[in-house]
Amino acid sequence: MSELEWDFDSWVRTYDEDVEREDWIHADYEEVLxxxxxxxxxxxxxxxxxxxNILCFLKCERYIGVEPSRGMRAKFKEKHGFEPLDGHFLSIPLLDGTADAVISTYTFxxxxxxxxxDAIKEMLRVLNPGGRIVIADVMFESEKEELRIGKEDGTLDEVLDEYFATVEGLKELCERLSLQCNFKRINRYVWIVEMLKPAQSLKRS
Structure with missing residues (x-):
């Protein structure tokens, strides 16, 4: 991201309540987490x-949060007692091979x-060989499907205002990077994709 303008600082006061309302983006929110x-x-x-919010469900040996919004980091610390790292998809402040898994929910x-x-490559960089990326977000099977659903549901303006991935595009990306991948559709809008890093480290181009 040449310039991240997520502006979540202004949203942080109502964020937790908003995601629980289960609008079209956050339908089945807790189930997805x-x-x-x-x-x-x-x-x-x-x-x-x-x-x-995913910490309510995670059972892992070590958790490292990465968050670009100062307000979100402060709220996270208020809830959980420790603060995430300041970073984002294209700049993860961790050494190579730090993680067994990299996850992202509703942010890709x-x-x-x-x-x-480039974002996937950066996530792969911090993964151990044999590790996995798990992304849950609004996605569409294709750009054509994105337009169809947006028109049918009256959400087209909102859909086109974001950079929602397509299953077609991510499959092509995984093929280029020699990653195994699988997709699970959760509801009309949300998918989960898993990308598996080869046991032998990828050569960086």
Whole structure:
């Protein structure tokens, strides 16, 4: 992200209440967090961790939150007693091979399409060989499907205002990076994708 303007500082006061309202983006919110949490263990890095809601469901040896919003980091510390790292998808302040899993829930759509591959590469950098990336977010099977659903549901303006990934695009990305991947559709809008890093480290280009 050439310039991150998530502006979550102004949202932090109502964030936890807003996600519980289960609008079209956050439908099945807690179920999605549970499904992500059950897929990972060991050392888990959470990109765009917000106020740390997934900690209610995670069972891991070590958790490291990464969050660009100062307000969100402060709220996270208020809730959980420790503060996440200041970073984002394209700049994770951790050494190579730190994590067994990198997760992201409801945040990948803030990454512009042309920078999604770089974001995945940065997540792979901090993963141990054989580790996994688990992303849960609004996604669409294709750009055509994105337009169809947006028009049918009256959400087209909101859909086009974000950088929602497509399953087609992520499959192509995984093929380029030699990653195994699988997708699970949770509801009309939300998908979970798992990307597995080869047991042998990838060569950096």
């Amino acid at each position: 549970k499904l992500v949490a059950e897929r990972v263990g060991g050392t888990v890095v959470d990109i765009g961790c917000g106020t740390g 759509h803030h990454v512009p399409d042309e920078e999604k591959e």
